[in-house]
Each structure stands twice: as structure tokens, then as C-alpha cells.
Amino acid sequence: MTFPQRLIDGYTAFLRTRLPLEQRRFSELAETGQRPEIMVIGCCDSRVSPEVIFDARPGELFVVRNVANLAPPYTPDGAQRAVSAALEFAVQALKVKHIVVLGHAQCGGIRAFAEDVEPLSPGDFIGHWMKLIEPAARMLGPRGDRPLNGYLAALEQASAVKTLDNLMTFPYVRTLVERGTLALHAAYFGVASGDLSVYQPERGAFVRIAADTPAQAFEAPRF
Numbered sequence: 001m002t003f004p005q006r007l008i009d010g011y012t013a014f015l016r017t018r019l020p021l022e023q024r025r026f027s028e029l030a031e032t033g034q035r036p037e038i039m040v041i042g043c044c045d046s047r048v049s050p051e052v053i054f055d056a057r058p059g060e061l062f063v064v065r066n067v068a069n070l071a072p073p074y075t076p077d078g079a080q081r082a083v084s085a086a087l088e089f090a091v092q093a094l095k096v097k098h099i100v101v102l103g104h105a106q107c108g109g110i111r112a113f114a115e116d117v118e119p120l121s122p123g124d125f126i127g128h129w130m131k132l133i134e135p136a137a138r139m140l141g142p143r144g145d146r147p148l149n150g151y152l153a154a155l156e157q158a159s160a161v162k163t164l165d166n167l168m169t170f171p172y173v174r175t176l177v178e179r180g181t182l183a184l185h186a187a188y189f190g191v192a193s194g195d196l197s198v199y200q201p202e203r204g205a206f207v208r209i210a211a212d213t214p215a216q217a218f219e220a221p222r223f
């Protein structure tokens with residue numbers, strides 16, 4: 001097996017088109033270090049790349065991706081916790097001003113949780129990880145006779161909002177949110193439509209961003 005040709009082709013295209021445009025920015029960022037103001041917690045899903053969706057340039061987004069865009073609650077137990085480490089670095093060292101939890105439609109992780117699928121491995125890493133969705137599922141109540149797709153979309157959205165509650169259990173996150181220097185948001189990407197919506201706490205719902213929507217329309221973050 002060779003290094004994937006697709007990556008060589010993609011990198012060659014990057015060298016030809018994007019790098020010449022961004023060369024100066026890369027050099028500056030290398031010298032001064034990164035200073036992104038926004039952290040995104042996204043899903044590993046290959047269709048939901050935050051840099052693509054937000055048309056981000058190098059240095060603009062600090063991204064952590066995991067199955068189903070989750071974050072655990074604050075648990076200082078000495079275990080190796082990738083999301084908590086990234087969060088700590090983003091908030092304490094980079095001093096990001098916003099954290100966006102980016103949920104999405106047709107999330108395989110959420111679906112696996114809802115359908116209680118068989119473990120893929122004896123360690124069942126996914127099963128254990130997906131337990132983080134339980135509070136959101138409890139909040140929604142049993143599926144009952146709701147159509148599966150509607151239920152999954154509701155769970156994807158509820159889980160993104162609940163993940164903000166987990167972020168608030170980190171003492172430094174809570175402190176900065178209370179000081180007004182950090183804001184937490186939940187957003188939701190519709191894979192098929194390309195629609196992006198943002199959670200509006202006063203409405204208790206996700207509201208779609210239209211091309212001409214001013215940022216003030218989303219003034220009140222969840223935290």
C-alpha cells in the first residue's frame with residue numbers, strides 16, 4: 001500500500017492554488033503563533049469539515065473533532081482525555097472567545113446510540129463514548145412512535161445543546177462565561193441542504209442562518 005494518491009493530488013493542487021495566496025499568512029502565523037478566536041467541537045464525519053463549512057483560513061479555527069461532536073463533563077481523574085486537553089489549551093492558553101459545538105444531520109454516532117447497535121470491538125470504545133448522549137436522550141424522552149429521522153434530528157440537536165452544559169462544568173469555562181469573555185454556542189449543519197442553524201436559547205430552537213442574517217440576530221448565546 002502506497003501513500004494515497006488522492007492526498008498527493010490534493011497536496012499538489014494546494015501547492016498550485018491555495019499556498020501562493022496564503023504563503024504570507026502561513027509565514028506570519030509560524031512567526032507569531034496561532035491566535036484563533038473560535039474553537040469548534042465537530043464530528044469526525046468526513047462530510048462535516050468545519051474549515052470547509054465556515055470557509056476558514058489558516059489560523060482562524062481551533063478544531064477538535066470526535067465521534068458525534070461530544071465533550072465529556074469536567075473529570076479531573078488523571079485519564080488521558082483528548083477533548084478536555086484541547087479545551088484547556090483553547091481556553092486557557094489561546095483564550096478563544098467562542099466555542100461552537102457543531103452537530104449535524106445523519107450523524108452515524110447518534111444513530112448508533114439510538115439504535116443501540118452491536119459493539120464494533122471488545123473494548124466497545126464507541127459504545128462507552130456515546131454514553132455521553134444519554135442526558136440528551138433522557139431529556140427528549142422515549143422515541144415512542146416518532147419517525148426515526150425526526151427523532152434522530154432532535155437527538156442530534158439536543159446532544160449539541162447538552163454538550164454545552166458539559167463544557168460549563170469546567171471551572172475555567174464557567175468563570176470566563178460569567179465574566180462575559182467567552183460564549184458557548186450550538187450549531188447544526190444539514191449535510192444534504194448545506195443549511196446551518198444556530199441554537200437560540202430564548203426560542204429553545206435552532207434557527208437557520210440565511211446569507212443576509214446579521215450576527216446580531218444570534219446575540220444571546222446559550223452561555
Ligand SMILES: [Zn+2]
Nearest residue numbers: 043045068107
Ligand atoms: Zn457525526
